[in-house]
Every structure is written in structure tokens, then in C-alpha cells.
Amino acid sequence: MGGQQGGVLAPALDAGVTALVFRAGPLYCALALGEVVEIMRPLATRPLAGTPLYVRGLAILRGAPAPVIDMTRLLTGIDGEIDRYVAVRAGRGPIACATGPVLGVREIDVEPPEGPAALFTGVSKALIAAVGTVGTEPLLLLHSLTAVPDEVWEAAGGAPPEAPS
Numbered sequence: 515m516g517g518q519q520g521g522v523l524a525p526a527l528d529a530g531v532t533a534l535v536f537r538a539g540p541l542y543c544a545l546a547l548g549e550v551v552e553i554m555r556p557l558a559t560r561p562l563a564g565t566p567l568y569v570r571g572l573a574i575l576r577g578a579p580a581p582v583i584d585m586t587r588l589l590t591g592i593d594g595e596i597d598r599y600v601a602v603r604a605g606r607g608p609i610a611c612a613t614g615p616v617l618g619v620r621e622i623d624v625e626p627p628e629g630p631a632a633l634f635t636g637v638s639k640a641l642i643a644a645v646g647t648v649g650t651e652p653l654l655l656l657h658s659l660t661a662v663p664d665e666v667w668e669a670a671g672g673a674p675p676e677a678p679s
Contacts, residue, residue, distance in 0.1 A: 530621050530622045530624060530646070531621065531622050531655060533545055533622050534547055534553070535618060535619070535620055535622070536613040536615065536616045537594075537597075537617065538585040538613055539590050539594030539595075541652070541654060542654070543585065543654045543655075544655045544656065545602060545656050546655070547619060549602045549604075550600060550601070550602055551601040551602060551603060553616055554601070557575070557582075558573065559572065559573045559582050560572050560573075562581075568584050568587040570583070570584050573610050575601055575608055580601070580610055582610045582612055583610070583612065583659065584596070585611050585612060585613050586614065589641070594614055595614050596614070597616070598613050598615065598616050599612055599613070602658075602659055604659040605658075622655065624643075640657070641656050642654050642655070642656060642657070643656060
């Protein structure tokens with residue numbers, strides 16, 4: 515699948531899925547490029563009580579409140595470094611995925627879901643479309659992110675967070 519050169523993934527030899535590759539804690543992950551809206555530095559995020567631990571809260575994306583999902587916590591259950599927000603199309607509107615470093619856009623080859631991806635359970639299984647590799651490390655190609663609970667979407671559609679004084 516190619517290696518890393520200067521922190522950016524080298525081009526793959528065999529074409530596959532065009533995807534944005536990023537780190538989520540110890541994992542390499544990818545989202546189909548067609549789902550990605552934009553990549554940005556982390557934005558001010560207001561916490562939301564009563565939401566799953568992987569929901570960091572709400573941020574304002576292009577003037578509208580959007581849920582922020584901590585991808586490391588969602589996929590591994592542990593805290594990870596947040597380096598970027600990746601806005602993606604999902605369910606009832608855009609969401610911001612809080613990720614580690616974004617490594618670039620590339621063509622990736624992946625195994626179908628009945629292969630290694632079948633080993634995952636719970637929320638992770640619903641998110642993982644396929645498994646590929648980055649050198650000797652596994653890479654998770656993620657499905658569209660529809661794991662945002664309804665109560666989070668309802669909170670995002672409510673009154674905007676208070677402006678700081």
C-alpha cells in the first residue's frame with residue numbers, strides 16, 4: 515500500500531477507494547472523499563450534557579451548530595490527540611469529526627466487510643466498511659457517520675450556544 519514520506523502517505527500502487535486518511539489515536543482511518551466537506555483546525559466546542567462520551571459537544575460550522583464526534587473515543591474508547599476537525603455529510607446534517615493528524619487523500623485498497631472488518635462489534639462494526647493497510651498497520655475505511663444519536667441532533671438544532679461574554 516505504500517509508506518509514509520515526510521508525514522504524508524505515499525501513493526498506492528493499486529487503485530481502490532479515494533479517501534481522506536487520518537489518525538484516530540493508534541488507528542489509521544479513512545473516509546470516502548465524497549463524504550468530506552472540509553478540513554479545519556479544531557473549533558471552539560461547547561459540551562453537551564447527557565450525550566455519549568464520544569460526543570465532544572457542539573461547534574459552529576459555517577454559521578450553524580454541528581455535533582462534534584471524537585473519532586478516537588468512538589472507535590477505541592480512549593482519549594486521543596485532537597489535531598483537526600473533518601466536516602462530513604451525515605444523517606441530518608454535517609458533523610465535525612475530531613481527529614488526530616490528517617495524512618492526505620489517496621487511493622486505498624481494502625478487504626470487503628466480510629473479511630477482517632467482521633471482527634469488530636458494537637458501534638465500531640456499524641462504522642467500519644472495510645479494512646485495508648498502511649504499510650504494516652491496519653486502516654479502517656469508515657461508513658458514513660450516522661452514529662450521532664437523535665438527542666444530539668435535536669440539541670444541535672435547538673438554540674445556538676451562548677456567545678462568550
